[in-house]
Amino acid sequence: MTEKIDFKKTYASYQAKVSQFELLTLESMRYLMIDGTGDPNTSPAYQHALETLYPVAYKLKFASKKDGRDYVVPPLEGLWWADDFASFTTQREKSLWCWTMMLMLPPWLDDGDVQRAVEATQAGKTLPSLEQLRIETLVEHQCVQTLHVGSYDDEGPVLQLMHEQFIPKHGLRLTGKHHEIYLGDPRRVAPEKLRTILRQPVQSL
Numbered sequence: 055m056t057e058k059i060d061f062k063k064t065y066a067s068y069q070a071k072v073s074q075f076e077l078l079t080l081e082s083m084r085y086l087m088i089d090g091t092g093d094p095n096t097s098p099a100y101q102h103a104l105e106t107l108y109p110v111a112y113k114l115k116f117a118s119k120k121d122g123r124d125y126v127v128p129p130l131e132g133l134w135w136a137d138d139f140a141s142f143t144t145q146r147e148k149s150l151w152c153w154t155m156m157l158m159l160p161p162w163l164d165d166g167d168v169q170r171a172v173e174a175t176q177a178g179k180t181l182p183s184l185e186q187l188r189i190e191t192l193v194e195h196q197c198v199q200t201l202h203v204g205s206y207d208d209e210g211p212v213l214q215l216m217h218e219q220f221i222p223k224h225g226l227r228l229t230g231k232h233h234e235i236y237l238g239d240p241r242r243v244a245p246e247k248l249r250t251i252l253r254q255p256v257q258s259l
Contacts, residue, residue, distance in 0.1 A: 058114045058208045059125040059144060061158065068129065068235060070201035070251045075220040077256075080146040084187070085131070085156040086110060087184045093148035102182035103155045104130070110187070113171040118163065133231040154231075156192075163187055194230055199253035205245040212252060222258055230255030 062068040067080050076113060086107055090099035098256070111127050118125065133154040136147075153257060168189055175181060202212050235251035 055123070055174065059123075059160075059162075061128050062237065065251060068251070070107055070199050072201045072203055075198050075200050075216055077196070077224065077226075078121075079196050080194050082191050084159040084161070084191050085186050087154050087156040087190050088158060088183050089154050090183075090186075090197055091152045093151070094153065099183070100153070100155070101204065103186070105185040106181040106187055107155060107157050109175045109181065110168070110171050113175045114163060114167060117167065117174075118160065119180065121209075123160075123162060124162055128160075129252075130236045131156050131158070132234045132236070134234065135231045157191070180209075192212070194253075194255045196226075196257065197233075197253050197255050198226070199251055202250045202252050204244075204248060206240075208248065209250070209252060216252065216254060221254065225259050226256040228254055229257045249259060 066078060067083075070076060088103040088107060088155060090097065090103055091101060094100040107130075108127075114126050115125060133156070134243065135152050136150045138150070172181070172184070172187070176184070181187070185247065200212065200216065202209055213232070221228060233253035233255070235253065236248040240248060
């Protein structure tokens with residue numbers, strides 16, 4: 055039987071601890087990505103992004119398994135930004151948020167594999183955000199990250215500590231976009247038990 059790879063267990067980028075800020079250097083990674091704007095709880099664009107990303111990702115997984123390399127579909131990730139970053143840390147004005155939702159591509163899969171997965175998925179269902187779907191390499195390098203356990207709406211104080219205390223105290227400055235990795239499914243897990251990696255790319259001053 056083919057061993058199933060779980061990237062959450064094998065990649066350091068998918069591991070973090072509560073109440074601990076860790077500085078780490080990451081290799082570049084390739085993703086399926088879709089951009090959008092607005093409150094993820096109410097935006098049709100957000101739902102359409104997930105309805106496109108996941109079917110393609112699972113089609114890729116099953117094709118890879120058939121070829122002898124099985125794996126667990128990686129967790130959903132998101133890049134988040136806004137003109138005023140206080141909309142994340144204090145105001146939480148979700149209607150002002152911009153985002154990129156994404157799923158990591160295993161390193162042995164190429165653009166041709168993705169194209170075949172898209173075509174196979176299209177044969178059975180509509181992909182509402184197919185025109186926005188792209189493959190992109192994310193380069194973050196040096197990052198600070200921690201694990202948040204609880205509701206997404208309770209992330210603000212943790213981000214304030216990260217941005218206003220840990221990062222400047224260690225002679226660093228923020229670069230790139232706020233990055234979240236969702237280790238729990240909000241449809242199946244109580245808000246207070248959700249596990250989310252909070253990541254911020256940084257550079258030395």
